[in-house]
């Protein structure tokens with residue numbers, strides 16, 4: 331790498347956070363300056379013992395209060411310290427890998443402080459895309475996508491000029507229920523929904539992949555990251571998750587990025603960009619047959635997709651509302667208090683009932699988030 335990077339990993343104990351630490355293990359020049367976690371404090375301390383960061387942030391004071399942190403790092407307790415480490419003068423890159431709305435404030439702070447942001451937390455752009463892009467324009471912060479599809483688009487889009495982009499083809503594995511009939515989906519269990527065919531991920535994003543709300547969030551994420559109209563985004567089902575997305579240019583040439591499914595590769599690219607270096611990801615084995623299938627998505631069986639396009643077009647507070655409704659509905663589903671198909675139905679209804687705000691402030695986003703979560707309680711069975 332041309333320049334060593336000191337990284338703050340927000341959400342180090344999660345699926346993306348752990349993969350990022352694997353990348354750090356493999357690559358010289360990446361140094362962990364700070365890590366954060368919420369409930370998995372044993373793991374957080376193990377990570378601190380191995381990577382010797384300067385700071386460890388435990389965001390939940392109630393669990394941290396009783397915990398014996400055996401680390402030489404300075405331990406900061408409370409969610410407000412996510413901003414402290416995101417803006418620390420010795421940090422070059424902030425990896426935003428907290429899940430959900432909880433990741434917005436610290437990601438926004440990192441951008442406002444002019445840090446390079448390696449962004450896994452797609453909810454940040456879904457909820458506050460307008461705030462993040464305005465802050466990046468003001469501070470000069472670079473935002474590098476970690477989401478595999480957006481990393482692929484970022485890599486492919488450089489093959490032409492931005493004005494020459496005709497459309498973005500966002501690939502989707504289709505999740506575990508791609509072949510299910512509509513009537514079969516109502517009764518799917520938590521275990522079935524968490525069993526993703528190609529990716530091993532956190533629980534929330536696994537359920538989002540099963541409803542295809544994940545793709546809906548990614549449509550909105552792509553709109554903000556690449557400053558592209560939602561009408562230029564198309565979703566393509568690609569079962570094998572080998573091609574991670576594509577860009578078609580004005581001459582109808584389509585560029586794709588492909589690699590075996592492994593989040594460590596897009597994480598690494600975001601941390602080492604603009605350099606490419608050898609890391610933990612493996613390459614394709616073309617000594618065995620490989621198959622690449624594509625098919626259009628079924629908007630009837632996966633109504634989340636239309637919701638994603640709608641929110642991407644309308645903008646304003648609608649992203650905050652759908653995101654919060656979805657987070658609360660997924661939590662209720664995981665607690666077995668809401669049926670699988672009600673997740674997206676509830677999001678649709680909450681979106682239709684909300685008081686639209688075209689240019690919400692951060693505080694208005696927080697209020698919209700709270701309101702939408704409250705609305706979901708009406709759907710929950712005791």
Ligand code: NDP
Pocket residue numbers: 340341342343344345346347366367368369370371389409426427428429430432433450451452453476477478529530531532533534535593
């Ligand atoms: P996980 O649930 O595995 O990890 C979430 C991380 O955030 C953990 O470190 C967790 O701490 C921490 N956390 C949870 N709640 C809070 C909170 N309220 N405040 C502060 N920290 C909190 O999620 P993933 O790693 O799967 O996903 C992270 C983000 O990356 C999501 O936005 C997801 O959409 C995105 N993403 C994930 C991919 C994947 O392959 N997993 C792929 C592409 C994007 P603890 O565990 O200690 O409680």
Ligand code: MG
Pocket residue numbers: 477478479548
């Ligand atoms: Mg993705």
